[in-house]
Amino acid sequence: MKKHPVINSTEKIVPFDFRTKLPIAKHLSSIGKSSIRDFFELVQNQTDVISLGIGEPDFDTPWMIREAAIYSLEKGETGYTSNLGLIELRKLIAQYVSKLIGVDYNPYEEILVTVGVSEGLDCALRAIIDPFDEVIIHQPSYVSYVPLVVLAYGVPVIVETLEKDGFQLDPVAVEKKITPKTKAIILNFPTNPTGSIENEEKLQAIAQLACKHNLYVISDEIYAELMYEGTHRSIVALDRMKERSLFLHGFSKAFSMTGFRIGYACGPKEWIEAMMKIHQYSILCASSIAQQAAIEALLHGKKDMEQMVEEYRLRRNFLWKHLSSLGLVGNLPKGTFYYFPSIRHFGLSSKEFCYRLLQEGGVALVPGSAFGQGGEGYVRCSFATRFEDLEIAVRRIESWLKKIEKEGKKQ
Amino acid sequence: MHNFLKANPQLIGDIVRLLEKNARLSLSDIASALGISVEETAALLKELEKEKFILAYKTIFDPEKIQKNRVRAVIEVKITPERGGGFDKLSKRIAGFEEVTSCFLMSGGYDLLVFLEGESLKEVALFVSEKLATLPGVISTATHFMLKTYKEQGIIFSTPSHFRLPVSP
Numbered sequence: 001m002k003k004h005p006v007i008n009s010t011e012k013i014v015p016f017d018f019r020t021k022l023p024i025a026k027h028l029s030s031i032g033k034s035s036i037r038d039f040f041e042l043v044q045n046q047t048d049v050i051s052l053g054i055g056e057p058d059f060d061t062p063w064m065i066r067e068a069a070i071y072s073l074e075k076g077e078t079g080y081t082s083n084l085g086l087i088e089l090r091k092l093i094a095q096y097v098s099k100l101i102g103v104d105y106n107p108y109e110e111i112l113v114t115v116g117v118s119e120g121l122d123c124a125l126r127a128i129i130d131p132f133d134e135v136i137i138h139q140p141s142y143v144s145y146v147p148l149v150v151l152a153y154g155v156p157v158i159v160e161t162l163e164k165d166g167f168q169l170d171p172v173a174v175e176k177k178i179t180p181k182t183k184a185i186i187l188n189f190p191t192n193p194t195g196s197i198e199n200e201e202k203l204q205a206i207a208q209l210a211c212k213h214n215l216y217v218i219s220d221e222i223y224a225e226l227m228y229e230g231t232h233r234s235i236v237a238l239d240r241m242k243e244r245s246l247f248l249h250g251f252s253k254a255f256s257m258t259g260f261r262i263g264y265a266c267g268p269k270e271w272i273e274a275m276m277k278i279h280q281y282s283i284l285c286a287s288s289i290a291q292q293a294a295i296e297a298l299l300h301g302k303k304d305m306e307q308m309v310e311e312y313r314l315r316r317n318f319l320w321k322h323l324s325s326l327g328l329v330g331n332l333p334k335g336t337f338y339y340f341p342s343i344r345h346f347g348l349s350s351k352e353f354c355y356r357l358l359q360e361g362g363v364a365l366v367p368g369s370a371f372g373q374g375g376e377g378y379v380r381c382s383f384a385t386r387f388e389d390l391e392i393a394v395r396r397i398e399s400w401l402k403k404i405e406k407e408g409k410k411q
Numbered sequence: 412m413h414n415f416l417k418a419n420p421q422l423i424g425d426i427v428r429l430l431e432k433n434a435r436l437s438l439s440d441i442a443s444a445l446g447i448s449v450e451e452t453a454a455l456l457k458e459l460e461k462e463k464f465i466l467a468y469k470t471i472f473d474p475e476k477i478q479k480n481r482v483r484a485v486i487e488v489k490i491t492p493e494r495g496g497g498f499d500k501l502s503k504r505i506a507g508f509e510e511v512t513s514c515f516l517m518s519g520g521y522d523l524l525v526f527l528e529g530e531s532l533k534e535v536a537l538f539v540s541e542k543l544a545t546l547p548g549v550i551s552t553a554t555h556f557m558l559k560t561y562k563e564q565g566i567i568f569s570t571p572s573h574f575r576l577p578v579s580p
Contacts, residue, residue, distance in 0.1 A: 036579070040576065051577045054579055143580045307428075314428060314429060387436065391436075
């Protein structure tokens, strides 16, 4: 066998320095690594952890949806689809959205099927943001909004929401942040991580601001079905809002289909057309198999979804009751599968609290600080966790809290 | 029925949802999930038991792991209905045997579907030939032995648990 040539050199090899030779794009430097990621590494390296840190449903995808995906593979439906997504799926989405929020979209030009809501959000922003345009984001909120605005060369402008307002977005605070550079506002109700929703009056006021200052509205309503009090109301359904708003939704949460990666954007045809330009060159189309599964979800998934929501409601009651009795007090979540209690009076930062609870107590929660401004002093507890594990988690948290309270008294 | 229960029909649905998945939930856990007091929960469950809404709290075992030597069979039974009593009298008589775990009146090619459990093939076969088939009114039986359980009472057997990211945004 021929030996691989070896270079004989006495020259000292200078290691290749990627950072100086091939610099990474500058605007990326302002985007930090998600602190959830650090925490994830830590959790992964520890055994016997009950995790309430998971932002995805614990239910398996309903079998008939998985079965539909298998069948589509068998039939060989494995080619590209229309860039916008299968027309059959878009028609079903139009019907579904009409029922969900009361707004009608034309499936031929006002709906784009995306790879999860994340891609929809990315395309939406890149389609409307010029460099240095400002985008208003409420926080605490989902970790992707700020980085995606930065990636689109925009400037995120944060409006903090407060526990005393039920983490609702205050229209007065929003107006204070509006400048001539403000281009858009991103809304997420029900909100990850706070579980809050915006009341009708405030939603109206924000809609008026959007009209008055001529702003785009991007409304990420991925948790729309997971509501425990009242019915979901979308800002897009308000007067004069459809023409300037993008409704973002998907299958991940309500149908327990996170890994299928199917979301969709509904909006004015010009905006969708602009998003299409980005989507068709970067993604081409969402997975054909996953789109077939999504069709099945819309055709026959309602009953399973409703059962899951009922179960979340019971778990929500359970977790809220127990954790608040242990001193982890917060608003009863109105939507989503997150409880966001305060940890202020334990005298630890949310990061310290979560790191110690993980290492000493064997329970993973997500530090509120991961969700941006206003998140410090809180922790996110996901009840997308089976009942048996919620029980164990509550017991472990209880004994760990007793321990740190004792320590506090000693000092 | 309990007044509280009448006033909150959703509670029955919620109790079913909780207990059909896990009958071992503690009173206080059920109470906090329902958002009512422990005392109210205890009274409610008592009422549901008394009114026979709840018949029993049982455990589902994997028969291959726990009851290695148990033999399970399903028997299709044809019987003659009686004047006046229909199928009920004989069906109840069959259902009364210790060996019978379930018994259903069916539409179609036979009348009763009887589930049996025994220590051995022989024991089950003997029960069918000596006790069941000889009952007056039983016309015929067809016995099928169960070989493997894939799913029982909504529980899928031996599915591997799949990986979820321990923390995700």
